[in-house]
Amino acid sequence: MKILSRQQIYKADKETTRIQQISSLELMERAATRAFEWIHQRLQGSPVPIYLLCGIGNNGGDGLVIARHLAEHGYHIEVFIVDYHPKRSPDFLENLQALKQRKVWPTTLESGQALPAMDPQGILVDAIFGIGLSRVPDPWMKSVIDQINSSGLFVLAIDLPSGMPADFSDFDPAQNGLSMVHAQHTLTFGAPKLTFFLPETGSAVGQWTVLDIGLAREYTDAVQTEFSGYGAGLIRSLYRPRQKFTHKGSFGHLWVVGGSYGTMGALQLAARGGLRSGAGKVTAWTPQCGVDILQGNLPEVMVRTGKGKKQLTDFPQAGKFTLVAGMGLGTAKVTADAFVPWLKQWKQPVVLDADALNILSQNPEGFNSVPAGSILTPHPGEFARMVGNWTSDADKLEKARNFVKQYSCILVLKGAHTLVLDQHHGFFNTSGNPGMATAGSGDVLAGMIGGLLAQGYEPVQAALAGVYLHGLSADIGVQKLGYEALTAGDIISGIGPAFVSLFQTAESGPPQEEAAKEE
Ligand SMILES: NC(=O)C1=CN([C@@H]2O[C@H](COP(=O)(O)OP(=O)(O)OC[C@H]3O[C@@H](n4cnc5c(N)ncnc54)[C@H](O)[C@@H]3O)[C@@H](O)[C@H]2O)[C@@H](O)CC1
Ligand SMILES: Nc1ncnc2c1ncn2[C@@H]1O[C@H](COP(=O)(O)OP(=O)(O)O)[C@@H](O)[C@H]1O
Ligand SMILES: [K+]
Structure with missing residues (x-):
C-alpha cells in the first residue's frame, strides 16, 4: 500500500x-x-x-x-x-x-x-x-x-x-x-x-x-x-519456511542483555518474545539478582551472569550470537560506563531498546559505535531523549530521517502505526491496537525482532515482521480479552496464533478502531 x-x-x-x-x-x-x-x-x-x-x-x-x-x-x-x-x-x-x-x-x-x-x-x-x-x-x-x-x-x-x-x-x-x-x-x-x-x-x-x-x-x-x-501481504512475502532437516542451531542464538534489581520482568518478556518468534536458543545475561528469577520462570532460557549483583557492571564477550540489549538495564553510571565501550566490540547489527537507548542518549558519542544496520526501537519518550523534543509530527519525521542517515541504522518508532524507517523507505505498520499501551509490550517487541534477526532475517525484514506480528498478536489477544485487560504476557501468547493466521486464507479480523488493515 x-x-x-x-x-x-x-x-x-x-x-x-x-x-x-x-x-x-x-x-x-x-x-x-x-x-x-x-x-x-x-x-x-x-x-x-x-x-x-x-x-x-x-x-x-x-x-x-x-x-x-x-x-x-x-x-x-x-x-x-x-x-x-x-x-x-x-x-x-x-x-x-x-x-x-x-x-x-x-x-x-x-x-x-x-x-x-x-x-x-x-x-x-x-x-x-x-x-x-x-x-x-x-x-x-x-x-x-x-x-x-x-x-x-x-x-x-x-x-x-x-x-x-x-x-x-x-x-x-x-x-x-x-x-x-x-x-x-x-x-x-x-x-x-x-x-x-x-x-x-x-x-x-x-x-x-x-x-x-x-x-x-x-x-x-x-x-x-x-x-x-504494510501488513500481512508483505510479511508473507518475506517469511522463511522451516526446512525439514534443521535443528536448533539453524535458527540462531539470541542473547538478551539487561535487567536490574526490580526490572527483571522486562528481560524475561524479551526472552519469551524471542523464543516465541523462533530463535533456536536464547540466553539471558543478567545481574546476579536475576539468576534465580529467570531460571525459575523460563526453563527454556539459559542464564549467564556478570559480576554485578543488582545491576550489570560488565557484559559478555561479543560473539556469534544476536544481541538484544537494554530491557530493564537501568542507567546507573557503572552500567553505562561498561556498556558504551562494550558496544564498540559489535560489528554485526544489534537490537537496542529502552535503557540501552537512554544510556546512549546521555553519551551521544556512543551512537557512533552502534553497528550499521542495527535496529533501535524507541518509544516517543526515548526518541525525544535521542534527538531532542520535536515541535510537530513533521519535525519528528525530519529528525528521524536525519538520525537514520547519520548512524546508518533502522529506527522503529513505536506507537499506533509504528514506523520502521531505514535510509531508503518508511513503512507504517497496520496491525496493533490501543490495548498494547501496557507496560512491557515494548520489551516483547524487542525480543521478537531479535528472535527474527537471530534466524537470519535481514535487519529491516526482522523489524518489519517483528512489528507486524507483535501488533497482530495483540489484535488476536483483544478479541478475547478486550483492550483494557491485554497485558504484555498476552501478546506473547498471541505470537503463535499470529504466525498461524498469517497463512490462513480467511482471516477473521480483530476488532478494529481503524478500518484499513493492510493485507
Ligand atoms: N485521483 C484523485 O485523487 C481524484 C481526486 N479528486 C478530488 O479532487 C480533490 C483535489 O481537488 P483540488 O485540487 O481542486 O483541491 P481542493 O478541492 O482540495 O481545494 C480547492 C482549492 O482551494 C485552494 N486552497 C487551498 N488551501 C486553501 C485554504 N487554506 N483556503 C482557501 N483556499 C485554499 C487551492 O487553490 C485548491 O486548489 C481531491 O481531494 C479529490 O477529492 C477527484 O475528483 C478525482 C480523482
Ligand atoms: N495506541 C496504540 N496503538 C497501537 N499500538 C500501540 C499503542 N500504544 C502502544 N502501542 C505499541 O505498544 C508497544 C509499547 O512499547 P513501549 O512503550 O516500549 O512499552 P514498554 O516500555 O512498557 O515495554 C509498542 O510496540 C507500540 O507500538
Ligand atoms: K474533505
Whole structure:
C-alpha cells in the first residue's frame, strides 16, 4: 500500500486521464460514484438526512456528484456550497450544472456565515477541501470546521478531512494550530495519505477506507514513494519456511542483555518474545539478582551472569550470537560506563531498546559505535531523549530521517502505526491496537525482532515482521480479552496464533478502531 505524496496523486490523476483517455470530469465521476456506492451500500435508502458541505474545487465537485447520485436514489439531502474563494474549478461548475438540472438547489454559505441548523441524527458529508489544501484555513473556514466538529453529526470525509493536508510538502499543520474536521470515517481515493498515519492528524481521520478509482497502474506500480503502509501481504512475502532437516542451531542464538534489581520482568518478556518468534536458543545475561528469577520462570532460557549483583557492571564477550540489549538495564553510571565501550566490540547489527537507548542518549558519542544496520526501537519518550523534543509530527519525521542517515541504522518508532524507517523507505505498520499501551509490550517487541534477526532475517525484514506480528498478536489477544485487560504476557501468547493466521486464507479480523488493515 503505497502512500503517494500530494504531488504524486496529482500526477496519478493526470497520467490516468492521459493513459485511459478520459477527461478529468470522468475521473471525478468515477471517484465520487465509488464514494456514493459505499454510502448507498450502508444506508440502503435510509431516510436519514444527509448534509453535503461542498467546497469550490474538485473536492467540492466530488461532493456534488455524490449529492446527485443520492438525490437520484431518493435520499433526503441538503447541499451547501462553502464559498471560501471566488474561483471555481471547471469540473465543480460542470457538476453544479448537472445537479441543478436534477432540480437540486444548493445553498451558498458566504464568508462569515454560520452553518445552518442540522438534525444531529443526520450525516454530514465533508467535501470542502481535499488534497488541494495548501495553506492554513482562514478564520472563517476555521470557524466552519469548529461548527462541524461541535455539530454532533456523523461526519463522513471525502478524500480527507477538510483542513488536514495530505502531507507536509506545503505547510506543517501543527505549526499553525491544527484546525481539521474530525471525521468518523474517511473515504479516500486511490491511496492513503501520509497524515493518516501520524498522531497529530491521524486522529481526525477516524476509520478510513481506500476506494479504488482505477488510477493508471502504469503510474502507480512504477512510482517510488517515500512511505508505505504494510501488513500481512508483505510479511508473507518475506517469511522463511522451516526446512525439514534443521535443528536448533539453524535458527540462531539470541542473547538478551539487561535487567536490574526490580526490572527483571522486562528481560524475561524479551526472552519469551524471542523464543516465541523462533530463535533456536536464547540466553539471558543478567545481574546476579536475576539468576534465580529467570531460571525459575523460563526453563527454556539459559542464564549467564556478570559480576554485578543488582545491576550489570560488565557484559559478555561479543560473539556469534544476536544481541538484544537494554530491557530493564537501568542507567546507573557503572552500567553505562561498561556498556558504551562494550558496544564498540559489535560489528554485526544489534537490537537496542529502552535503557540501552537512554544510556546512549546521555553519551551521544556512543551512537557512533552502534553497528550499521542495527535496529533501535524507541518509544516517543526515548526518541525525544535521542534527538531532542520535536515541535510537530513533521519535525519528528525530519529528525528521524536525519538520525537514520547519520548512524546508518533502522529506527522503529513505536506507537499506533509504528514506523520502521531505514535510509531508503518508511513503512507504517497496520496491525496493533490501543490495548498494547501496557507496560512491557515494548520489551516483547524487542525480543521478537531479535528472535527474527537471530534466524537470519535481514535487519529491516526482522523489524518489519517483528512489528507486524507483535501488533497482530495483540489484535488476536483483544478479541478475547478486550483492550483494557491485554497485558504484555498476552501478546506473547498471541505470537503463535499470529504466525498461524498469517497463512490462513480467511482471516477473521480483530476488532478494529481503524478500518484499513493492510493485507
Ligand atoms: N485521483 C484523485 O485523487 C481524484 C481526486 N479528486 C478530488 O479532487 C480533490 C483535489 O481537488 P483540488 O485540487 O481542486 O483541491 P481542493 O478541492 O482540495 O481545494 C480547492 C482549492 O482551494 C485552494 N486552497 C487551498 N488551501 C486553501 C485554504 N487554506 N483556503 C482557501 N483556499 C485554499 C487551492 O487553490 C485548491 O486548489 C481531491 O481531494 C479529490 O477529492 C477527484 O475528483 C478525482 C480523482
Ligand atoms: N495506541 C496504540 N496503538 C497501537 N499500538 C500501540 C499503542 N500504544 C502502544 N502501542 C505499541 O505498544 C508497544 C509499547 O512499547 P513501549 O512503550 O516500549 O512499552 P514498554 O516500555 O512498557 O515495554 C509498542 O510496540 C507500540 O507500538
Ligand atoms: K474533505
